[in-house]
Amino acid sequence: MNSSVQHANGRYPPGDFAIWIFIYAELLAFGIFFLSYAFARANNVELFNESQLLLNRTAGAINTLLLITGSYFVVRAVAAIRDDKAQLCSRWLMAAIMMACAFLAIKLVEFYTKYQEGISLSTNTFYMFYLSMTFFHFMHVILGAVILAAVMLKARNGAYSREEHTGVETGGSYWHMVDLVWIILFPLVYIIR
């Protein structure tokens, strides 16, 4: 029994079993990052609050909207392949990849702006966390976009169907994890003060 069918029976989450082990490991890594930031901030409140004011909250919020919308498009892609509509699935995936690319472009502008301002990992503790956490997440967005692109090409070539679409669900589950951790990261780093 493939995992698509198993999911339909309400047993396993969508996608390959291995991706869920990977997702839980990634959540753990991000969780350690988040708590390290939160407790470091508790000891340097003024520094963190002052440094946070220099971040572009609008860019952070737009990036959140882009990731959420990308995740929504992936859900629609999975729904399309469950209806045996492979071409529609690939188009939803393409839309999700566009959201990922827009996120990466905005984040690159943010990184470049900070670089122009002479800010680096060694500037202070806040920026050490900000740059390392957001760059770590940035790399996950790149990986997620590459996975979605590979799945999109396979869907376009008719590799998935109503009966077998584990690959679409696996790529989608990974992408949702990337979205989920950003939903925590955004208020933690950009908003809470």
Added chain:
Amino acid sequence: MNLRPCTWTWLVLMGLTLALLAVGKAGLGGVGIVTLVLLSTLVKTQLVADYFMGLKRARLLWRAIVTTYLLLVISMIGLAYWLSLF
């Protein structure tokens, strides 16, 4: 309106994110605001887990792992914020 659950989820997530931006733009802080921000983050992430990741239809264990993780991480962030006040 006959919208899919995932579409409702998307709309709620977008709305909560815009509300969060308004809080950030206004420079609001303090225990009350941070509690609301963290509660909305918990709601948003659980919605993603349930309706985007599909954990609502999976066996309870798979969903419980993510829910426990979210409760732990978000409440610890709240604890760290509370400690920073002293």
